[in-house]
Amino acid sequence: MNESADAWLVCPRCHAGCRDRKLGAREFLICSRCGEELKGTGGMGAMQCACAFSATALVLTLLANVYPVLSFDVAGNSQDNLIFTGVEGLWSQGYRGIASLVFFSAIAAPALYLSVVFFVSACCCLGWRLRSAIPMLRLAETLESWNLIPVFAVACVVSVVKLDTLGQVTWEAGAFWMALLAVFTLLTIQFFNKRHAMVVLQRP
Numbered sequence: 649m650n651e652s653a654d655a656w657l658v659c660p661r662c663h664a665g666c667r668d669r670k671l672g673a674r675e676f677l678i679c680s681r682c683g684e685e686l687k688g689t690g691g692m693g694a695m696q697c698a699c700a701f702s703a704t705a706l707v708l709t710l711l712a713n714v715y716p717v718l719s720f721d722v723a724g725n726s727q728d729n730l731i732f733t734g735v736e737g738l739w740s741q742g743y744r745g746i747a748s749l750v751f752f753s754a755i756a757a758p759a760l761y762l763s764v765v766f767f768v769s770a771c772c773c774l775g776w777r778l779r780s781a782i783p784m785l786r787l788a789e790t791l792e793s794w795n796l797i798p799v800f801a802v803a804c805v806v807s808v809v810k811l812d813t814l815g816q817v818t819w820e821a822g823a824f825w826m827a828l829l830a831v832f833t834l835l836t837i838q839f840f841n842k843r844h845a846m847v848v849l850q851r852p
Contacts (some may be wrong), residue, residue, distance in 0.1 A: 660846040686847050695848075698840040701768035701832050702762045708829040709759050714820035717804060720811060730822060731755060731800075757794040758833065759802045764788040765840050772848045781849045789842055801830040 653669035661681040666679055666686055679687045716728035731754060738747035764784050771781045804826070811817050 650825050657847060658850050659686060660843065660850070681847060686843075692838045694841050695769050695772045695844060698765060698836055699773055701836040701839060702766040702769060705740045705762045705829055705832040705836055706759070706766060708825055708832060709762060710828045711825040713755065713823055715825060716820040717822040717826060718808065718820055719818045721816040721818070725833055728820065731826070753794055753796040753798045757791050758797045758829075761791040762833070762836065764791065765836055768845055768849075769840065777849070782846070785842065785849065788840070792837060795833060795837070797826075797833045798830040801826050 651716075657666045657668050657677070659666060659682060662679065662682040664679055664681040666677065669677065679686055713731050716730055719728050720726075732751075734737060735747050735751045735755070738744075738750060765788050768781055768785050768788060770776075771778055804823070808817050808819075
């Protein structure tokens, strides 16, 4: 392997310096102090996938929130329900804490997480060294556990089973977009390599 006298990497865990080097297929550069993986071949391909998946998921987020997920018909009275309808209903019934939590975890946090991942992965793929990229990466790590769109999609399916005993439930176009959003959200989480992004963004 060829070593560069000028290129150094900084370990994101222990902040130790490590000389950068060219890696072969399936090789990794490991921090000698703490064992953190600093570099590996194939990481940029995964980052490009994360960028594409997050961009697609952002479009699906918009579609899932503007189209009704299902319609509920009881005794001839039909109502179309969007994702925000549940938040609005909880808020109007006085459950403002729960309504805020549902809004954050089902709408705000997923949209913000996908936006941050798209920004960070785009910076890595395009070679941009922006000061805001590393704080945004840390924000993505925080928001990942609050991105509950896949859980919300499963909860909708479970709730329909209960609602079907009270009236007629019909799936609408929003349910299709929400299902796709859940899939692309999971793909984004799977391909977004936070350690690789930190290494790329810290390169001089």
